Amino acid sequence: MNVSVIYKANVTDEVLDALAGKLPAIISELLEVRGGKIAILKPEQISLQFSLANVRDVGPDLRIIVLARSVGPRTSAENKLATAMLEKVVPLAGDMFSIAIRLYLTEIGAAEYAPA
Incomplete structure (x- = not known):
């Protein structure tokens, strides 16, 4: 599972x-x-x-992007989970930095071949 954290230069x-x-x-x-x-x-x-974000980036100070494999049906749970994640990340960063979290739960297809 991959998590990208893009941060501006002002983040300590x-x-x-x-x-x-x-x-x-x-x-x-x-x-x-x-x-x-x-x-x-x-x-x-x-x-x-x-x-490190580009100096021209006008987005939040911290951008966290989570890509995870989903094993359940797709629901609006992503927003609730992203909000819960944000609530736990804000105390780590303090109230000096803006933060955005994107959570992508993806369905992954697979195929296999086994010779007879």
């Missing part, structure tokens, strides 16, 4: 370190529901990628 190293340490557990916990998981992942399976 302390905030980025806090995100690197806590974000995998936050995402894993929020994507687990009673009786199953919305996405299959453990914190150690989450790949974090940090990128």
